[in-house]
Amino acid sequence: MSPETASSPLYVRHGSNAGQPLTRRDGVLKVTGRATYAADNHPEGMLYAVAAGSRIARGRVVSLDVAAAKAHPGVVEVLTPENRPPLAHDPDEKMPPFGFRVEVLQDDTVRYVNQPIALVVAETLEAATEGAALLDPQYEVESAKTGLDNGERFHPELVGIGVPSRTVHGDIEAGFVAAAHTTEAAYATPSQYHNAMEPHAVVAEWDGDRVTIDMPNQAMALSAASYAAYFGIPVENVLIRSPFLGGGFGSKAILNGPQLLTILAARMLKRPVKLALARNQMFGPVGHRGATWQTLRIGTDSKGHLTALYHHALAETSVFDDFIEAAGNVSLPLYSASAILVEHEGLRLNVGTPGPMRAPGAASGSAVLEAAMDEAAEACGMDPLEFRLANYAETEPGTGRPFSSKALRECYAEGAKRFGWSGRPLEPRRMRDENGFLVGWGMGTAFFHCPHFPAEARATLRADGTALVETAGADMGQGAWTALAQIGAEALGLDPDRVEIHSGLSSLPDGGVAGGSAHTASAGLALHNAGEDAIAKLAELATADHASPLFGAGNIGVVARGGRLYRVDDEARGESYADILKRAGRREVVGTAKTARDPAVATDYAMFSHGAVFAEVKVDPELGQVRVSRLVGAFAAGRIINPRLVRSQYYGGMIWGISFALHEEAVTDKRTGRIMNADLAGYHVPVNADVPSVEAILIPEDDAHVNPLGIKGVGEIAITGTVGAITNAVWHATGVRVRRFPIHIEDLLVG
16 A cells, blocks of 8 residues: 555555456557557657667778768658757766766767768658668778677676676585586577567657657657656657557567667757658667677486586677676576586677566576576486476575565476376487377476566545546556556446556656556556545545445445445445545545665565476488477465456467577578678567467465565566476487577487
8 A cells, every 4th residue: 555545544455356368459450550669759849869780890981971961852861970950968887877978979989780981861762772782881890709709808896787796605515515416518509689570760849848759669668758858958858659469478678779860860850750760770880689608517426416506698789788688597496506606708799788578587597597407417417307397496595585476386386287297208319109109298497586666656536426547557568558557446336447557658657667467466556556545535535424324434444345345343324436536626636655665674584486387399310300299387476466468478479489499590601790690581480380289377376575565576487487398398309409599400410
């Protein structure tokens, strides 16, 4: 309850509208083409911008034929380092909490392919595109850092978003000395790029010192504050509109150079300007999942218990900024070991700066950890599930903190039962299907942490018995509009169809960040508390009114249900919200809330969602082609607000796991630093034909500590177990251990 509600003499209770598998509120708008995305906006007098990107990875721009570009019919302006207007904030200075250095034509230096080197603005998209081509940049080329052989290694203090790069629990050397078996292997994961269906886009329009920005955005309040700093204006003068996002996966929570330049051009030219990145421009300036090279060393005793777990991760970053995949940290909370050492290194390459990408750190790290755990189980002669159960962590390893909740055993049990795991032979290459294909079964443990962002919300009860709930949230396709409206409806004691939700505007109360699988918990708790605040205020009106059947119930309490308040001690005595407001002469009553996680709870408990994924693969013994034929995932993620939406998120995560294991990688030309498959033809992701039978099981779990609603996140967890499960299934089918991702046909043929 909010502080305002908690101080009320009323004890407000409510019925439950959450937990229902409602269909998405935005579904019809999207399938009928009525949803308005950023690039669908066309203000009067709008110009079009095209970012000219570098074709080299390292060096400097010697010349640009600006005159030829500006002479082209329709071209209005060309921004270069020579004429780019100043910014109020230095783009080379990071801006917390998610600040990165931004390339906005500071100078002529080139540090990666597709770095913006100019911005062409024209009356039409065609003219802007042709003007950019006419720039004909000439370069002074330097040898690019493109991989392990020539990258610059360094030891960062922090990895991910402010996480220590090195953690040790216990005596790691003593743990290995005590081991009866030691398993060590090196693994590699590739660079991956977000490639949301909707590319990054922006439409910027200035009115004096006020700017309206249409853009897909996962963190509106933070972004509005950042843009205000860059342009030297009050934050209330920045309005970001982002009602619909065609996918984000983390990339749309971070400011980027092309968008910032477009907003700058709109102010410079005093006309609205639109920019939409081409697909190939998504590879470079807007973040990605950095490649990693990881080494795991696992020591076990004669009974298969972990005596030592060492995880070293080397991850790529750019030559001018730091974002290191916190891949090694997956080894800290999952398995009980006498000693654990995790450490990270960075590798500076001529690439765009990596950034958060769905399950950052955890996706790359768990893929490797789960493969290594299977190798350790094999060394001990144990079934992979039996091995994981033998090393089940009852409390957080190293710290001893209790888990806020953990139903992982139930996930293992139910997933294995549905999959039929008990029929799995221990040795590889023991199963074939009716067509002679090799069949393999593998499993992996899924987990993801449960962050909570500060958030605000407003709930308005109207005289007609309906309500409006408001928070600046973001729906990237996860169904936030629907789930958040359900939470608001529950708190207000109304059916969801009586509750309208406003979101997607930075001028609304800050809904926090739609990332880290935290949005439903963060914005949802704020909406819940705002709703209860509104009900408390409504109840105060009724219980102080002599004409109300609820008069005098202030010390007894009321129940809010179905648009009516009832006395707790006599539910025959009740009154509708509409009647209470009408008699009070009020058109509405408004509740507000600001929420944040209790620091003591965050310190006292380890908070994670858990799960288990079981995979079946079929491998052509002659061609080495791998197909995933079946996936079963069982997940425990606290209280479920909408099972339909949650299953959709689990399906999406498991399909992404297929992509990680078998399809997805950016291929870089080591001579030039250029990504050779920067399009959706060469950058492979699963299509319908690649997606097998997928089953997602929702394991009940109550969590009284993670937040007052008991909600955990589901958006990212299903990737983490799936990659390892598929990899382990490939070994079980073929007997070949593949230690690089994605798995290639030649990896199996060589083996």
